[in-house]
Structure formats: structure tokens, C-alpha cells
Amino acid sequence: MITGNREDYLINILRLTEGTKMAKTTELATFMDVSPASVSEMVKALAAEGLVSYEKYKGVSLTEEGLDYARQLRKKHHVLERFLTDYLNVDHATAHEEACRMEHALSDDSAIRMCYMMGTKIDSDCQSCKKPCKAASDGETDIIQLNKMSQDQMGLITHIKSDDSKIVNRLVSMGFVPGRIVAIEAILSDMGPRVVRTGETSIALDYDMSSYIFVDVSI
Secondary structure: OOOHHHHHHHHHHHHHHOOOOOEOHHHHHHHHOOOHHHHHHHHHHHHHOOOEEEEOOOEEEEOHHHHHHHHHHHHHHHHHHHHHHHHOOOOHHHHHHHHHHHOOOOOHHHHHHHHHHHOOOOOHHHHHOOOOOHHHOOOOOOEEEHHHOOOOOEEEEEEEOOOOHHHHHHHHHOOOOOOOEEEEEEEOOOOOOEEEEEOOEEEEEOHHHHOOEEEEOOO
């Protein structure tokens, strides 16, 4: 099991090298504000686990396994940071500090669920994700906007997509959460409200608001 301290080293090596070069141990020590001796000890341990390559007097670089792990971790950090700033209105400095602490505890599945809710790829680290994110697949033929669904049609909410975090917050508070089943009970007019059932609740949702909800109708 990789501890939080080890993960800190992996993500900071990634930040210094982007997985394409070596970082000197003195550079890593300065970047992390720790002693060179601590860095040497840790990189040797990480090398023994196959996560980094270490050459004395040259520096340290991530192995393929270490790079994949570090990018997955950095993605979690960015997911948390964006969620805190965009959806909870936390200032960026505080969000960064809290994401640094939370990234070690967040599971892959929970990070993916957060991606689904936010509806877009976070950054290039998404390519290292172990599970494809439907939220990034606008071309998926079975995923349609809720306002395009027919009466009595049902499906699974995959994500909410809007550049306005207030809209996402409002829809989530109404119960439109990725992973929930929704069904169209009534269509009041072509461009009018939809009566939508989610769980035990039926809600009249206007045409524009329902366009932000994406549903997998293949179930």
C-alpha cells in the first residue's frame, strides 16, 4: 500500500518532470521543503517498489507504473480543487490546500462520480483514468439530453454539463445526481416543461434546465 507521504513524492516528481525527464534530488528537496537526506531515503524506497528510477548524482524519474499512479493522483487533486472552487465557492488557495489533504483518501470511483457531475474532462490526466468517463463522451449515441427524451422514456443520469456552477448546484439539490434513474412522466409542450420522476419525487423542469442533464437511455 502506498502511503500519503509516498504519494506526495510521486505527485511532486510529476509536477517537476511531467514524466519526461529527471529531477535532481536537491531540486525535489527544495520544492517539497524537506531535507535532501529525506528525499534520498524516500526515492530509494520508491525505486524498490518500481515506481521511480533513481540514479545517484543524476536524479529521479517516474517509471511507467509510477507515472500512471501519479497522474491518477493529480487528477483527483484537480477534481477536488475544481469542485471546491466552482461548486462550493471556496477560494483557490484554501481549495488547493484542502485538495492536497483529501486527494489521498478519495477513491477512484468517487473521483469519477465527481467528474460525471461536473460533466467535462478536468485535464490531460484524464487519459490515465482507469475507467472511461461517459461524461466526456458527447458522441455516445445512447446518452442524450433529458429534454430530448420521449414521454415514458427512462434512463440513468450520467452527468450534468453547464459552465454555470449555480445551475449544477440547483439541479443536484433537486435530486438530479449522476447514477440516479429518471423517467419522463409528461411533456407539456414541445419546448415546454417536462414532468420528470426521480426516486419518489416528480418535478416539473423547464426545457432549458432539462437540457443540462445527460441521460443514458440504453438501460
